[in-house]
Every structure is written in structure tokens, then in C-alpha cells.
Amino acid sequence: MQQTRTMEVGTGLFALLGIGALFFLTTQTTGNNDFDADATYLVEARFDNIGSLKKRAPVSMSGVTIGRVTDIRFDSESLEAVVSFVVDSQYDQIPDDSDASILTAGLLGSQYIGLTAGGSEFYLEDGSEILFTQSAIVLENIIGKFLIGGPPEDEEE
């Protein structure tokens, strides 16, 4: 009887410990980068060059993640990259002349879309397109220009 009790207590402790550890792993080690909003709206932007922007890359404004890239495709008529991204519906007062640029987090970090607010009285809504965009800065091009000499030319809009 005593032995059974010890065994049961041991098994219970073990199971508790294991489940606690699983809980710790799933809640404490992952997290805050996951953008999940209940309601979102879709915005498009066209870029000459998106660098190495990937699907699921964050969209941020003033450094706060407000959305996520959902689709990247190439428009063979205008020869531009078309990036679609969703923005959390609670941020529904972003001026529609805001500027989207592809930025890099840190020197070697991954790329994301940064929005800079414009001054328009109209706001971005589902299906609208951002007109002012700035392409990714490709490090190799800058280094190439630097090696050849002369100041780097302005990025074409």
C-alpha cells in the first residue's frame, strides 16, 4: 500500500512537471512577434525593388508592428513588385498619402515595411494602394558604387 502511494505521488509529480514544462515552452519562449488581429484590412504597395522582403514580414509604423505582409507578386506589365499587406483594423486612421519604405532591422536583420505618416485627410481603407514607396536599399549596390568611386547616385523613385 505504501509503495503504491509513493508510486502514485511520483507519477503525479512527474506528469505535473512535464505539463508545466510544456506550458512554459509554449507560452514563455514564443510570442510577441506574432501579429494576430481579429479584423484586418488589405493594402497594396508597388516597389521597384523589394530586396529580400518575405511573406509574413512585419509592417510597422513608428516602430510598432501594425500589420503583416501577406503576398508578394510581380506585375509583368508595369515591371514592378506588388506587395500586399494586412493592417490591424484598430489602426484605421492612417493617412492615404503615407509613405511605405522597405527597411532593414539592424545591419544583418530581416527586412520589413516601415510606414511614415502623410498629411492627407483621407485614410487608408481595404483595397487602397500606397502611392509613395521607397525601394529596399541593396547593400551590394552601395558597396559596388563605393568601390567604383564617386558619390552614390540618388535612388530613383
Added chain:
Amino acid sequence: MFRDIYVTFHGFLQNFGAMCLFLARLVQYTPSVLIKRYSLVTYQVYNAGALSIVIIMVSGLFVGGVLGLQAYSNLERFNAEDTTGIFAGFALIKEIGPVITALLFAGRAGTSLASEIGLMKATDQLSAMEMMAVDPLRYVAVPRFLGGVISMPLLTAVFTTVGLLGAHLVAVELLGVDVGAYWQQLQSALDMEDVYEGIIKSVVFGIIASLMAVWEGYNSVPTAEGVGRATTRTVVITAIAVLVFDFMITAWIL
């Protein structure tokens, strides 16, 4: 020579096929054993899981510690010691946690299962059960198999968690990485899918390790030498199978 190769290959195929059928029968009996004889399963969870917890925790602590140490000393050269948490977290959760837990489990629990069943066979206990119309597969093999399968994911979670704390201890407390940076970087780099990958691996490894132990014990030659050989084979085959499957699962998920 070709005949030898043929015989060897034939023997391997036969063995492998018999093992698959054995697994199918284990799975087939699983529901009835879980319902009618769950106390046997509980006892095996205690045997395989609860009694392995000490070796798992101590190993986890030191493996995490050495990861923290290595990550720090290499990342420091790039002034990137803040990312120690990412390094240790990815390595532990996706690879090292499941694999080392499976290897330790094979050494601690697999061997004891195989030799226990082997000795039962050598001392004719299994035949005696059959005489009494008790199916030894249901009464002996399935509870041990289930005990291992249930224990492995829990042990892996404990190993990984203790490992992360060990890396924290070394990197943050000893070497002075900022505590916020350690956890923050880890949290922003890891996705839920990474944790799932580790859990999937631990379940598969649990099935492999438990199946090997039960199968080898059940099919050991009923002599002292045979039981010893079955125990050795359990560890060797489990280790190889776990490493091969680790590669395949990683390639499949990535």
C-alpha cells in the same frame, strides 16, 4: 557472396516486417489496455518517466549551460552576445532537447524495459501467462510501450525547459548578458511552429525508443547472453533510428 548478401537482406526484411506487425498489434490493443488496465500504464509511466526525471534534469542543466557558454564566447566576437538566447533556444527546442532526451531515455528506460521483458521470457513467465490464457502482449508489452510513449514528450519538455534555465544561468548570471535581451530575443525569434517541431519529434522518438525496447525484449533469445544482447541492441538501434528520423523530420518540416 551474393547468397550471403541475399540471406542477410532477407533476414533484415523479415525482422523489419515482423517488427511493423508487432507495432500494429501494440496499437491495436492500445485502446482496450488504456481503458481496462490503466493502472498498469500508470505504473510504467512512473517506471520509465518519473524515475528518469533526475538524469534528464541534470543533463538538461549542463547541456543548456554549455550551450550558453559556447554561444556567448562565439557571439561575443561579433558583439552579438545578446542573441545567446536565440542560439540556445533554437538549438534546445528544435534539436538537442528531443534527441538527447531520446538517447538518455534509451539508456535509462529502454534498457531496463528490454532486460525486464527479456528476463521474463528467459524465466518462462511469458509462457506461464499464455498457459493461464493471459495475453502477455496486452499485459506486459502494451503498458510498457504506452508508458514510454507518454513519458517521452513530458521528459523532453522538462529537459528543454531546464536547459533554457541552464543557459540563462550561465549567460545571464555568470557572463552578464542582459536578462531582458536574453528572453526578449528568444521570444521574438521563436515561432509556435518551432515548439511544435520539437513536440512532434519527441512523440516520434518516444514511439521509436519504446517500440525498440519492447520488441527487442520480447524477441530476445531466452538465455543470459540473449538478454544482454537484446539490451545492447535496444540502445544501438534506438540511437541510430532516432538520429536518422531526426534528419528526416527536420527535412520534412523545413
